[in-house]
Amino acid sequence: MGLQKIGSRLVVLDTETTGLNPRTGDRIIEIGCVEMIDRRLTGNNYHQYINPERDSEEGALAVHGLTTEFLSDKPKFRQIAAEFKEYISGAELIIHNAPFDMGFLDAEFKRLDMAVLSGEIDGVIDTLVQAKEMYPGKRNSLDALCDRYGISNAHRTLHGALLDSELLAEVYLAMTRGQNSFSIDFGDDRNDTGENGARLPLAPLEEIFVRLASVEEILLHEDVLVSLNKEVRGLCVWHKLPAEVAQE
Structure with a gap:
């Protein structure tokens, strides 16, 4: 896990789809993005439901609950492609199981004869790969990581792209919190992080007791x-x- 540059723009991204395979015609039906700059949530998020022009597979529908009727009056991908690409341009993407979402997004842009995303962004961080390295042999789904880091997902009865991106942003900050500070973790229960998980400023040096050697x-x-x-x-x-x- 590399350190982010000062002023770096991270976009946590998730999609919902009609099925599992874009090569057999499955399409994106929802995109949710959460923006972070210097590891702080900005509130400049992106969310869009999309009319896939086809029905969702039964298994996928059970996961996201977005019916064909609900999506019928939503914009088609070609109508939102330019604004979405502008939103993520230059950002480093954070995705859980990145090949899945990137595969679907690239397939959508290829249908429109548009360049794929790799040339528009500053790379991709796959939190599933990170989690497997940190917790080999453990369950590393988004729900499992929320449980591991004490992040409440009680309101998540169905998958939703924006909600899942918001949860993943919290998970990512928790997974990489050691990047925020060179201070020592004393292992106690002190609340030394802010609402978004960022490390709070350290106390002024004059308030720190220093014990000199005898x-x-x-x-x-x-x-x-x-x-x-x-x-x-x-x-x-x-x-x-x-x-x-x-x-x-």
């Missing part, structure tokens, strides 16, 4: 350095450094 502890430490220096025949860097600094 004379006895300094002498014991020097004995250890002398012993180490003997073992390496006078080449101990830690033992040589103070003398060299003093000479300067």
